[in-house]
Amino acid sequence: MGATATTEPLLIATGVGRAFRGLQALADYDLELRQGEILGIIGPNGAGKSTLFNVLTGFLPPSSGTIRFRGRDITGMAPNRVAQLGMARTFQNIRLFGSMSVLDNVKTAQQLRGKAGFWETMLNLPSFHNKERALTEQAMAHLVSLGMANFAAADAASLPYGFQRKLEIARALATEPAVLLLDEPAAGMNEGETAELTGFIRDIHQRFGLTVVVVEHDMSLIMPLSDRIQVLNYGRVIAEGTPADIRANPKVIEAYLGAEDAAAMEATA
Ligand SMILES: Nc1ncnc2c1ncn2[C@@H]1O[C@H](COP(=O)(O)OP(=O)(O)O)[C@@H](O)[C@H]1O
Ligand SMILES: [Mg+2]
Secondary structure, X not given: OOHXXXXXXXXXXXXXXXXXXXXXXXXXXXXXXXXXOEEEEEOOOOXXXXXXXXXXXXXXXXOEEEEEEOOEEOOOOOHHHHHHOOEEEOOOXXXXXXXXXXXXXXXXXXXXXXXXXXXXXXXXXHHHHHHHHHHHHHHHHHHXXXXXXXXXXXXXXXXXXXHHHHHHXXXXXXXXOOEEEEEOOOOOOOHHHXXXXXHHHHHHHHHOOOEEEEEOOOHHHHHHHOXXXXXXXXXXXXXXEOHHHHHHOHHHHHHOOOHHHHHHHHXXX
């Protein structure tokens, strides 16, 4: 970590907005993401959560505002450049290379870091083969460290849904990010899978020294995991605070949380 990383928050969004034709999907969004924190983002469908991720990671340019990451202005920067600077994400809908092996899925993500030079590839130089082998070994070691090596040779699409979700996270981690953004990682998971995923996120947060932003509807994941929670509604942050603050906030309960979710939050209190 350079000196700048300790003197300024890792990621700073100031007055960020995004409109689609007439629709203001995100408005006046501010964030100072602290090194090492886990920020939870909740809000009803259509609140602007995925739009926020798209704007932060360069998949969509914002209509207004500025975004700084690790001391640099990244507003409007292309997604692969943002990724190279150390921001990784997963998608609400799984995006894997289904007909490629688990190992190759990790390798393609790693290439963002350890690029074989153009001429080396073209001329088939020995150093390219060494890099290729190094990449394979690194990818395997990565899968081993995440306890996912037993499926290394299987096609991604052939694996259980919960494993595919984890593989997406493994791919994101293979880019060696400082910040990991997870968009509804527990979507479609049962209670047991969600509990396992919660432990997995906690574990990688520790081991990789990550800063994490997680969008999720499932309170059993968001409440125990988050240091801080922002609540989005109609593109705006309507509440922000610790899980305890959010649980007790009548505005949140009214605007977003039905009786069922309120009860679920009580249960995780
Ligand atoms: N690419 C897009 N083009 C047009 N409208 C979009 C696009 N992406 C999102 N929206 C709209 O923006 C609003 C917020 O969507 P989204 O960010 O996906 O919400 P959430 O992830 O909180 O469910 C919704 O009304 C959605 O229809
Ligand atoms: Mg979404």
